[in-house]
Amino acid sequence: MRKKLLSVSAVCLSSSFIYASHPGNHINIILIMADDFGYECIGANGGEYVTPHIDSLAKKGIRFEHCYSNPLSTPSRVQLMTGKYNVHNYTAFAKLERKETTFANLLQEAGYTTCIAGKWQLGKEKDAPMHFGFNKSCLWQHTQKAIDSLRCDTRYANPVMDINGETVNFPYGSFGPDIYCDFILDFIRENKDRPFFVYYPMALTHSPFISTPDSKEWLPVRSSTYKGNPIHFADMVKYTDKLVGHVMNELEKLHLKENTLVIFTGDNGTSSAIISTLNGKPYSGGKGKTIDSGTHVPLIVSCPKGQTGKVNYNLIDFTDFLPTICEAAGINIPAGLDGKSFYPQLKGKTKDIRQWIYCWYAPQQVCDEKATVFARSHRYKLYRSGDFYDVQNDFNETTPIPRQKMTKEQKHIYNSLSKTIDKYEKYAVLRKEKK
Known part of the structure; x- marks a missing residue:
């Protein structure tokens, strides 16, 4: 089944693109963001879940203790991609204003080849991913609805997604997170000899809480979006970690690891249906709330020639990712942003450390x-x-x-x-x- 799915993806990958000139010795950049994945979900942070690949990333890189997102998906994504607080540019849930410039636009203009795979939820226009700077895309909730005619979720079992703007209904037995990851691995292989940027907004671990292909009770049937047994959440976290491992292993295999900046985070707190353990104590998910369980997210970074095995206690928020990525790529940071680059901190420098975080949060009634x-x-x-x-x-x-x-x-x-x-x-x- 896996080979069959890859062949379906390969057909959709055949679109040709015009790439900008090679920007010298710029490093590759991969930004991975898990969905509804709070600080407590990482073993290295003191969580109970099995996350060996992410823990290894932390051991060999930098683990940040104080990274804060917005409490909900779209507000966080708009802030992350534009480097601006929502008070400036947030207009509706599941929308990114087309006048905005994203980190992908900036990197693409600088000669990077760009890719996005996973969850979109930022506008249904067919050209939206390309408009916002992505050469290639494999996305759930792009032009299609998030649910099918039976009101069941379409991101996991037998998914419906858009690949480079064209809708694909994947067959019974397929698992969406595998397809997103395979798309990224193919992209990395195709672009191993040129600077690339990958944005991987994962579908996992958002509800419905489903078994995975690695679960004993795996059954590839769709479930209602906000249903499912929370008992499967641990398996979803484990599968998230497995996919991160696939990306890191591919970088190792292609000898790209030493020239690739890898950033892992979560978009907001874990679902309130999930009660985890953090440092031996119960920890309830706080998605949608402005308390720490809704906004405190993991941040782990592996940086070429950066610090290793370090813990960073400085404040970071989601406006900081765009300027950090720009500085890492060696391109000018646009004026008018709210974010501060933390790239120097990856090298052990302590200048211009953030002293506060701001939040404007109105996701539905804007x-x-x-x-x-x-x-x-x-x-x-x-x-x-x-x-x-x-x-x-x-x-x-x-x-x-x-x-x-x-x-x-x-x-x-x-x-x-x-x-x-x-x-x-x-x-x-x-x-x-x-x-």
């Missing part, structure tokens, strides 16, 4: 009045409402600290975070005026 807005440091979080929390000691943010009970240090941090929120309020005002 208006400033409905937005949850906050700024945070490592320990403290201030909401636009004025609620101020010590998240280190109040993880679920149940008891805001009143002004009259704040220490001198807390008042100083409160004022600093308040200035950060105020900095972006003018953009919130502009959003209101455009309505």
